[in-house]
Amino acid sequence: MIYPVVLCGGSGTRLWPSSRRAFPKQFAALAGKQSLFQKALARLGGPEFGAPILVTNDDFRFLVEEQAAALGLLDARILLEPAMRNTAPAVLTAALTLQAQPEALMLVAPSDHMIRDTEGFRTSVALAAQAAQKGALVTFGVEPDRPETGFGYLKLAGPAAVGQMVAVSGFVEKPDRDTAAGLLEQDNVLWNAGMFMFRVRDILQAYRQHAPHMLALCEAAVAQGEEDLGFFRLAADPYEKIEAISFDYAILGKAESIVAVPLASDWSDLGSWDSLHAVSAEGPEQLSQMGPVTAIDCENVLLRSEEENIRLVGLGLKNTVAVAMRDAVLVASLDHAQDVKKTVDALKADAVPQAEDYPRFYRPWGWYETLCLGERFQVKRIMVKPGGILSLQSHVHRSEHWIVVAGTAQVTVGDSVKLLSENQSVYVPLGEIHRMENTGKVPMYLIEVQTGAYLGEDDIVRYEDVYNRD
Template structure:
């Protein structure tokens, strides 16, 4: 049985699925299609043994993400029943080349022959067995020291993807030599390439032996090697994560793996993949993948469509119902604090909305009212000049840091479960419908000693109620 190590890239923060995907909580961690998040589905697709006709199996995944998402990664993998082999923390985003090299060097240090499969964590691939079969077809070239990429057989002329040109169309999905990479085309060029049958969508999925991937970087992108190697050499363990060295990482060029290596490599093979695939690169893609009805309408549980055509209506707030009447080719997406309404043909322009909101310094551009933390989450319900009301959920067995505040006092009312509360030297259990007062300056902590989530309402009052008014004395999550 051939064992492959998945390398999952999940540090990105795309804007084309705003308002549901934002910098603070991007699309890979959201259940956009189905019950699981895209990240969980990606990890599950590349998990297990005895898969495929040839006995394909997967080792524990290597995950590359940033510090803000590290606990979300751990939590979502735990929910999916998957233990990661390593979670490498990128100090800052450097595109795709540097993290892929870091993964190759990390794997090659213990097994140069390890086969690594690099995959984004925000793609939809409904037919996992078909994808496993494509992976198996690529193992032959990999065993010969080649780099393998996977090209998606297009079902339409698409201007939102880059393309891979192959020598001739193939029916059996056999690996092909790459002729060239093609940038995202205009509409006329996309139609011509689609009609020729000699072009595939570039999925950004790669497979190679770790040593061969590292060698390709040394040959084609030597300026990346020294800083990435130094970042790994100076990396430090942080709980269950491996933090790459920030100073060394900052010196790595910000460049995609296509530009750095793949477009220069002469030993690149392409495996065509003809089954369904989507990178969910816009709300039009979500509409397609969600299965429109006979009228072309997709409406979620929180949405109602009346006499609509080719329309997506989606509400992700249990307190907001969205209704469309007589709409044609419209996408309307609502969250608790923002609503997007646009022509479906302008799906790729959603990033313009994010840019406009950033320019007016609107918090909705990048942040959600609900903020995820390693112990659970909180959301702001009401914010006033000298007060704030939050709803806070704490996972079973989790604890907030031991902390104090300079500018605010707090009142906690438990509405679900039981909290163990520390206030200076006093430790008490607070159950449902009980409350506790935290004076300004008091050293305090909240814990959930139970086996079910604990929920409380927090009322803050004071001259300043910002999240940066916090002094941590002790934290099980090793935050600064």
Template sequence: MSEVSHQSPASVIMPVILSGGSGTRLWPLSRKLFPKQFLALVGECSMLQDTCKRLIGIESLAPLLICGDDHRFTVAEQLREAKVSHTGIVLEPAGRNTAPAVALAALQSMQQRTEDPLLLVLAADHVIKDVAAFQSSVSRAIPLAQAGKLVTFGIVPTAPETGYGYIRKAAALDDSESAFTVEEFVEKPDLETAQEYLRTGDFYWNSGMFMFRASRFLDELRQFRPDILSACEQAMRNASFDVDFVRPEKSAFLACADESIDYAVMEHTRDAVVVPMSCGWSDVGSWSALWEISEKDEAGNTSRGDVILQDSQNCFVQSDRKLIATIGLDSVVVVESDDAILVAAKDRVQDIKKIVERLKSDQRSEAQVHRKVYRPWGYYDSIDSGARFQVKRIVVNPGAQLSLQMHHHRAEHWIVVSGTAMVICGEKEFMVTENQSTYIPLGEVHRLENPGSIPLELIEVQSGSYLGEDDIVRLKDRYARV
């Protein structure tokens, strides 16, 4: 490997986890405000939590997270639940694809560190079954990235997949053939082309994972897309900070082009290198893809939750709460969530996005949120609603508090089911314990807090002429939402 033998001094690794997404392909479980990286699709942990945990064993800093403003508290809470530390959460004012996101990460990492870190760029919504193989590939990439190469990880293909982009390799960098120069990046092929790619052995699936020095990525971005770099530099120069969140300046970032790393840099640089990876990888881009990687019974079915299958085969059936019973189905997907049910032929699941588009055009909430909505203090579950009332189950985490607020159009009754509530209502501050209740009149300034060490659970009954979430006037808020 003569071209990379003169290595720079060892660099610290900073994982960068990209946690974006619109939540369409795995609807109804995935929604715009709760996309798939926050779901536990293949185990007990969410995909974001699994992405963080597979870094254990790699000598690195705590990860830097990149996400949208709407997802900030969900990201922070999932990291807290998994006991994962981080070096910051950068909030994109809007989605602008991976090149600007990684530019923000590179700029932030170089502001935080005196040295030039190696960025290990990972998506938050991938499945990797063989963590040891993943870490081995990362280890092979380190000396290449230290020497100034821009490394991408190519997944060794197991089938003529038409849903992925491909990377064509060129010359090997050493006798062990553990890394190759990149010949080209190619778009998603048709089936015949994908079969030819598989036959030649010269192509890998494009994983969207990378490793490079922060400075090298910025140098290449400056050469090939100076407009993107300039917009990101201005956004970070005028960034604001609250709690763990870094907020790039909005107007500068909104002027940034929407571009992937591949298009902006990797297809143009002379230093692109691909490291093969065979680790049981999937981007879980559809329900059929999740069926492919899931355990199946003797009839080829994957079932989760309360499910009874009768004379059914090759199906994916998932229940959140209700019993699902099937009879005589073949290659069908059935997914039940708290407020919607999907039934689809397994070879038509790519059309789910058309359903989501219809929900959006009809301005239905099922495209955006679940019945259960997560907040920085806990969550609420909308149990029932009518013309002038709404009932919610509210859970407040220990030590957490809602904002000091008031409503113009509704009054509220709170009934404590478990735990202890500290309540401010007007000039009064008092405790409400299990089986007790209190009333918040319309227009009254109030706040709810959990001073205890166990979750506070209560039932809230709202009544009034308008019950939307935008009828909240926040006066003080520890989560900077005023």
């Protein structure tokens, strides 16, 4: 049995504005209707795979659960890291949850990579399983096609060939352009795809040998951890003491019996807009068009609009990326796609909310988005999923009007509890205790109009909350 371990707690900035700290790229539908995280889960499912272990953090726990459930994965084990400590502790804690099955195989994979050839990928996984069952630590590699400076490289003991396993003789971490160009000329070099396979007992032994202090802290984090609403929350005190270090540095660079399997499929880390353009561009003009967009006399261009009511038109553009969202627009040269992080840094320096906040805010009960914001008023659109319950709360500085536009809402205002159906509304006076719940079987949508002197999200006094939020 192969247990997928999917790492889905990180955040990136090079795909801003679609990817932000509050909603990183693995949860975005960048290539199709499913998110990259969901695509990863789909290719790691089937009779040869056990229930996946999903490693994330508190910010994304309900988003991970919801997107997994949308695929019918109700048995996934979700581990919550109390602090970001890179990949080495994440892999180790996942292994510790499987230590009762020492002969089981673990397949560690990022949640934000794109692989379209699932059959070819699984062929490579089957080959890797043969080596892992014999005690090898297996890493997956990709044949390089350009002098990429953003990837790590695997140096092999012999020529790399799809369908064959080759011993790893060394690692090169994100080289400069001249070094990358030299590596490209060699036949025994692969990009490091950041995916690994091994038996549980072999990887635990590797940590005992090469990272014993980390092993002790992770064992304590698991032993002192606790179940929380279907998640497993690792204990914060020991986990926060762990060094932040990658799995490659902590283990692979020190261990023996490292084997590389060249992927028999396509692969992209989708780390920037130019990499998304490379896998999605079509036709002789090399156009990548996503959402309501129109390209006129354009060449080598990516156009993306994430709002159905915002039509993005490119006229006479060349070598350009343009991304339109409700609250932000990016226009950049594809040659500078790797530098989008500078944009985020500049926005953060100016305290611009769009640097990290996403226009749609996800909550365990659903989501909300601001449609209009002015002095002393705000209009929101709210979706409450079936079974979703907002906390019993009150506000000190604002009153609210709720108008149901789809579905049915069970509404508590003071001592009154009643059902509101489509086109019905209710008024929540300032200071009144209130709650909203979707007791139906379809999503419930409503428009909320807030009025008052202060409209911030921290103007909430909670009395009860089924999601154990403060």
